[in-house]
Amino acid sequence: MEKQFENQFIGGEWKVGNDLEHVNEDKNPYTQETILSIQGANTEDVDEAYRAAQKAQKEWMQQSPQERSTVIKKAAELMAEKQEEIIDWLIKEGGATKIKAGLEVNLAKGITEEAASFPMRVEGKILPTNTAGEESFVMHRPLGVIGIISPWNFPFHLTMRSLAPALAAGNGVVIKPASDSPVTGGLLPAKIFEEAGVPKGLVNVTVGSGSEIGDYFVGHAIPSFISFTGSTPVGKNIASQAMSGEKIKQVALELGGNSPFIVLADADIEEAAHALIVSKFMHSGQICMAANRAIVVESVFDEFVDKVVERVKKLVSGDPADEQTVIGPIINQKQTDQIEKMIQQAQESGAEFLVEGTIEGQVIEPFVLVSEDPTLEIFHEEIFGPVLPILKVKDTQAAIEAANDTEYGLSSALFTKDLNQGRIIANKIESGMCHINGLTVDDQPNAPFGGEKNSGIGRFNGEWVLEEFTRVQWVTTKSGKGRYPF
Numbered sequence: 001m002e003k004q005f006e007n008q009f010i011g012g013e014w015k016v017g018n019d020l021e022h023v024n025e026d027k028n029p030y031t032q033e034t035i036l037s038i039q040g041a042n043t044e045d046v047d048e049a050y051r052a053a054q055k056a057q058k059e060w061m062q063q064s065p066q067e068r069s070t071v072i073k074k075a076a077e078l079m080a081e082k083q084e085e086i087i088d089w090l091i092k093e094g095g096a097t098k099i100k101a102g103l104e105v106n107l108a109k110g111i112t113e114e115a116a117s118f119p120m121r122v123e124g125k126i127l128p129t130n131t132a133g134e135e136s137f138v139m140h141r142p143l144g145v146i147g148i149i150s151p152w153n154f155p156f157h158l159t160m161r162s163l164a165p166a167l168a169a170g171n172g173v174v175i176k177p178a179s180d181s182p183v184t185g186g187l188l189p190a191k192i193f194e195e196a197g198v199p200k201g202l203v204n205v206t207v208g209s210g211s212e213i214g215d216y217f218v219g220h221a222i223p224s225f226i227s228f229t230g231s232t233p234v235g236k237n238i239a240s241q242a243m244s245g246e247k248i249k250q251v252a253l254e255l256g257g258n259s260p261f262i263v264l265a266d267a268d269i270e271e272a273a274h275a276l277i278v279s280k281f282m283h284s285g286q287i288c289m290a291a292n293r294a295i296v297v298e299s300v301f302d303e304f305v306d307k308v309v310e311r312v313k314k315l316v317s318g319d320p321a322d323e324q325t326v327i328g329p330i331i332n333q334k335q336t337d338q339i340e341k342m343i344q345q346a347q348e349s350g351a352e353f354l355v356e357g358t359i360e361g362q363v364i365e366p367f368v369l370v371s372e373d374p375t376l377e378i379f380h381e382e383i384f385g386p387v388l389p390i391l392k393v394k395d396t397q398a399a400i401e402a403a404n405d406t407e408y409g410l411s412s413a414l415f416t417k418d419l420n421q422g423r424i425i426a427n428k429i430e431s432g433m434c435h436i437n438g439l440t441v442d443d444q445p446n447a448p449f450g451g452e453k454n455s456g457i458g459r460f461n462g463e464w465v466l467e468e469f470t471r472v473q474w475v476t477t478k479s480g481k482g483r484y485p486f
Contacts, residue, residue, distance in 0.1 A: 005183050006036050008045055008207060009190045011052035012200030017041040022209045024179055029095040029329040029362050030320055038182055041208035043216045046174070050222040052201035053145045053172030059199050061142045061170040065119030072116040072168055074196040079109045082192070086156060089184050094155060095329040095362070097320045100283045107443055108160040111461065114445035118168035118466055133480040140470040142170030143250070147223040149238070151230050152178035152331050153286045153384075155185030157443075161460050162227040162252075163189055167198065169469040171225075174204045176217050178230075180331050182207040219245035225252070225469065229288075232256040232408075232454045239457075252458030252468050254288065254450060256382045257410035259431070259440040260403035261291035264396055265299045267415035271437070273307035276388075279413060279440040281315060281366060284327050285386045286335075288455075289411040289433075291440045293379050294390040295399045301392045308390070309354050309368055317357070317365045327386050329362040336362045339385035343367055346378045346389070357386070374402050382408070396425065404430045409452030413440045431455075 007014040019040035026035045041049075060068070079086065083105050090101035127136040146166045150159040159175060166173050177185030186205040193203050206213060218226055218241045228238050232255040242249040261279055263272050279291035296304050320328030330336040340359060346369055347353065357365020367387040369378070378389045379402075393399050403412060412431040416422045422436040432451040435442055443449055443461070450459040458468055 002036055004191070005187045006038055008038075008041050008049075009187060009194075009203070009205040010045060010049045011204065012194070017206075017208065018044050019208055019212055022212055024182055024207055024209070026093060026182055028092050029180075029331050032361075035092060036183075038207050041206040041213055043213055045208070046206050046213050046217055046220065049174045049204035049206050050145060050147075050220050053174050053204055054222050056199045056201035057142070057145060057170070057172030060167075060172065060202050065122075068119045068168060068170070069116050071193075071197050072112060072164055075164065075192050076109050076112040076116060078192050078195055079105060079112065086184070086188065089188060090156060091320050093184050094152060094181050095320050095331060096283060097325050097328045098323050099326065100328075104154055104157045107154075108157040110445040111157070111161050112164040114462065115164035115168040118165060119170075121463070122169060122466060122470060129476070131476075131478065132483075134476055134478040137475045137477075139473045139475055140466075141473050143224040143469060143471050145172045145174065145223045146225045146227060146469065147217060147220070148173060148175045149217070149226065149228045149230065150175060150177050150181075150185040152180035152185065153283065153288070155181035156189065158229045158254075159185050159189050161449075162465075163193070163203070165460075165465045166227075166469050167193070167202070169466060171469060172202050174206060174217075174223070176206055176208070176213070179207075179209065215241060218242060218249075221246045223249060224471075225250045227252045229254040232456075235456060250468075252450075252460065253456035254458075254460065255410075255454060255456040256408055257288040257290070257451065257455055258292045258380065258382055258406040258408040259289055259411040259413070260406075260429070261294045261440055262399050262403055262412070262414045262425075263294065263296040263300060263304055264399065264414070264416040265297050266417045267300065267304075268417065268437070269300060269304050269307060272415040273304060273311060275413065275415070275437075275439055276308060277311045277315070280388045281312075281326055281386055282441055284330060284364070286331065286384050287441055289441045289443075290384075291388075291413065292383055294388065295393055295402045296390060297395055297399060298392050305354065305370060305390060308388070312355050312366045312368055312388070315366055317363055327363070327366060330364060330385060331362075333362060335384065336364065339364060339383065339387060342378055342381060342383060342385075343387060346376065349373075349376055349378075351376060351378070351389070374405060380406060400425060400428050404428075407454040410455035411435070411440045411442070411451075413438055432459075
């Protein structure tokens with residue numbers, strides 16, 4: 001199968017890309033070994049992919065809800081059958097630990113199983129009307145073709161999170177996976193749906209450099225919707241292109257995060273410390289929902305920090321294929337260098353480091369730092385690595401203010417034994433998701449996933465993604481003669 005993944009997947013065929021100047025070297029981020037090489041796609045390939053999706057979609061949307069549901073259920077079954085193969089790819093291509101890879105497959109399977117119910121959940125309405133002899137209907141129709149740009153951190157799940165619902169709603173799809181995860185973010189999902197029985201050309205994958213096909217992929221005249229998961233600067237550019245191109249497109253943007261993890265005076269300190277470790281260090285912190293910073297009231301600060309440090313020192317770093325490993329490699333050297341720079345800036349700014357790991361290759365051992373200065377730059381950046389900054393604040397009100405002192409608003413967590421007070425505080429936190437006495441990292445197939453402010457627009461999962469991936473059409477029927485103003 002690896003040889004097959006050296007190709008693009010366009011129009012139901014595995015074929016060599018037409019970009020003769022760019023070859024995508026898919027590397028293992030831990031060993032630096034080249035897994036496979038993929039001849040890049042160019043604009044001709046993108047155009048062919050979109051046209052194939054457009055043609056196949058017209059057939060797909062005419063299939064009955066049950067027929068579409070059957071295909072999507074089959075895809076979920078194939079994920080279960082291929083679970084170990086998918087986990088292996090996530091480890092060697094993305095540096096995922098076995099813990100994270102298993103979680104990712106289950107998340108992808110969950111949203112695909114949920115999407116299998118969507119064809120029977122696309123409903124309309126009958127509206128009252130003041131016109132005699134008229135009936136008024138609201139219908140939900142497929143958008144047509146959806147372009148998906150997926151990230152490298154949870155590539156398999158975050159592609160499936162758009163791909164399965166898009167197909168369920170009757171759309172065709174073209175995927176542009178991240179260059180660091182072309183297989184798990186595009187080619188492997190496409191292979192699963194090919195085996196599940198989607199019509200030829202309905203799902204397409206174009207692996208290519210952003211400089212060669214990025215703008216063309218977004219600005220193309222065929223897609224009606226672009227689903228993007230990635231950084232905020234890139235997301236802003238995609239939104240601009242989607243509105244200014246030949247055809248105005250809708251977008252769903254799941255962007256950066258700076259998730260606060262708030263610990264109040266009445267929190268269960270042991271439980272909070274455990275939850276913070278998982279929220280921060282899952283996949284080496286390379287998750288948009290990761291607890292980017294902890295905010296702790298001063299009355300429990302010392303006790304909480306001691307328990308966190310104790311747990312952090314027990315975390316195992318190294319080979320992601322080892323079942324004991326929690327901290328695996330950073331995805332590439334560029335990301336590694338950026339994280340190292342953030343650490344150096346925090347040291348120069350006077351933060352106190354309680355845990356200082358080593359950096360070997362692309363493996364960064366955990367760092368923990370504390371400060372009472374909320375203006376410290378590291379509290380305002382998305383770290384995307386195993387570096388945990390902890391801010392000491394005076395009280396609950398100061399904690400809320402610190403939590404909202406960011407351009408982002410994706411996820412958040414809050415630890416308190418007073419659940420009623422917790423819900424009141426949650427309403428004051430400017431984030432799309434807030435988990436009281438839980439992880440910042442949570443994604444459930446029937447719950448709305450998305451952020452506020454510069455963390456993006458749109459919602460994924462459940463009925464919310466169905467709204468995103470369909471268009472509303474108002475239809476009226478009338479019998480008899482009309483009454484017109486002239």
